[in-house]
Amino acid sequence: MTRLIPRSALWGALLLLTLGSGSAVALDDRQAGTDPLGLWVWRTEAPNDQVALTITRTDGAWRAEIDGHAMAATLEEGALSVSAPDGQRFVGTLGASGALLEGYWFQPPSDLDYQFVATPVALPAVKTNRWGAVIDIQPRPYHVFLDIFEADGAVSAVIRNPEGNNILRATTFRVVGVPTGGWRLLSGKGEREKQHTLDAGDANTLLLNYRRFNRVIALSPATEEEKHAYYSRVQGSHENAPARTPQKLDDGWPVSSPEDAGFDPETLKALTRAIGGFDPRDRRPQLIHSVLVSRAGRLVYEEYFYGHNREKRHDVRSLGKVFGSVMIGALRQQGHAITTDHRPVASVLKSAGQPLGDKRKADITLAHLMTYTSGLDCDVNAQSAGNEESMWAQDAEPNYWLYTAKLPMLHDPGVRYAYCSGSANLVGVTLSEFGNASVHELFNELIAKPLQFGPYHWALAPNGEGYLGGGAYMRPRDVLKIGAMFAAQGAWNGLQIIDKGWVEESTKARVAISPATTGMTETVFENSYFRSEQAYIWSVKAITVGARRYRAFQASGNGGQLLIVVPELDLAVAISGGNYRMGGIWGRWRNFIVGEHVIPALTDTP
Secondary structure, eight states: OBOOOOGGGOOSOOEEEOTTTOBEEEOSSOOSSBOOOEEEEEEOOOOOSEEEEEEEEETTEEEEEETTEEEEEEEETTEEEEEOTTSOEEEEEEOTTSSEEEEEEEEOOOTTSOOOEEEEEEEEEEETTEEEEEEEOOOOOOEEEEEEEEETTEEEEEEEOTTTOOOTTOSOEEEEEOTTSSEEEEESOGGGOEEEEEEEOSSSOEEEEETTTTEEEEEEEOOHHHHHHHSSSGGGTTTTOOOOOOOOOSSSOOBOOTTTTTBOHHHHHHHHHHHHTOOTTSSSOOOEEEEEEEETTEEEEEEEOTTOOTTOOEEOGGGGGHHHHHHHHHHHHTTOOOOTTOOHHHHHHHHTTOOOSSGGGGGOOHHHHHTTOOOBSOOSSTTSTTOHHHHHHOOSOOOHHHHHHTSOBOSOTTSOOOOOHHHHHHHHHHHHHHHOSOHHHHHIIIIITTTTOOSOBEEBOTTSOBOOSSOOEEOHHHHHHHHHHHHTTTEETTEEOSOHHHHHHHTSOOEEESHHHHTOOHHHHHTTOOOEEEOSSSEEOOEEETTEEEOOEEEEETBTEEEEEEGGGTEEEEEEEOBTTOHHHHTTHIIIIIIIIITTTBSSOO
């Protein structure tokens, strides 16, 4: 498809679609009137994802070096603090033996959708009075892919953003040339039509008005490396993918071949081929980043797509809500007498010297919070006072426990179901009271260390308290460990981490998620929720395979972050994805992956 464009709008090179790769290729001769076919990308300059940190003590004085640059170090009330000019900092304490300096590396939020996070750090002694290590901090990439291609006699385009799915609110655009030069990306029709400007830039670039940043970005032809983050699998590498035994690492995972774990490898290979063949140009793109399967405590299937790999920490989104429930079970295992009758809302208000306001708040229990039936004005509805985005947008109250506790009451506790991130976050009040530590510190001690987690990054509220509404970044192998542990009645590699009774109690269905319990009409409900039953943060819904129904419980997060446990089969599945704000797509992955491939691959079940 060509356009007649004035000579003044000529751009630096003709771009063609390279067969089999989708790359934008520049030609030496300038030619007018040609659409910029090909794959283009804009990405931020990759910040350091590792930091060399060294701390020394000389004659009682502390000094630090970050990547070889001297920094001030201060010791106050036993906590050692080092601050970098860009707002990052380390805070830690020295163990009694002096062999290890442990703490957290803190990274402030960024304008690329990255939150305030804490990364556990351990600095071993490298010599007397000197501690140091190269530590993995949170990488903060951001890509914008623009794929322009011919289809059905017209030129179309898609925008894909792996980190946040910020695609200018359209999965597909029509590309239309402008007589005065450049192009328009059009979506919708009539009064709902939206358009975005696209122009030729210098040095073989395209200039896109990317409204997510409210500025123009310059996209360049994608490199071979960048294509791996755009395509599920590049150049048909999925077609003959074997059913491989996962790699044995020093991370606590016993591994097994699919055959030895009771799986038909051909059925699992079919799953890999299906996901690897997904096309990011589709109007309903299937952006599955990883699928991992364990059985009987052994890792048996591990596949990554769209440039992801086993070391890449993925945003777990609201899947992380379940960590609050998990930690209750870990504290119980250690002897803490936590009951679901605990009153976190009354507790946080009392601690802050705030009145109840509404007497019904005194009756809100931990059970109400974990089943999303608190009665507080907190819902997925954007108009709700407790909506998560509204909470994060305001800066008047940095204490998110208090922010949620002060919300108005709409119903008596236990009457209405309303999914609420603030409710899940308030579970942290109970954890900190019984565990006598911050939420992120408790997770590290109770879960991450005994399960041998690799590097991970925990989201924090503005006041520095660990946030339990979701948003941690973790390796998929580590997320799956929690599922395998619950499949094994709370045990990991023979060590009882979670109280066995809590595994049963916390995964028992308690509230039906339905139009009746939410007070919604059928239409509004179908646009807001998936039908299932609510346990303590976990949701419960059977998986049907043929004539069989298998009890299953799961934790889930926006974009397709799923942790699914099928106790009867001693099976756990972890899925990560990038279909953010596309619940109609990722909501089907559970049945597609587990119901249609993983369970049918088992050879030792009816």
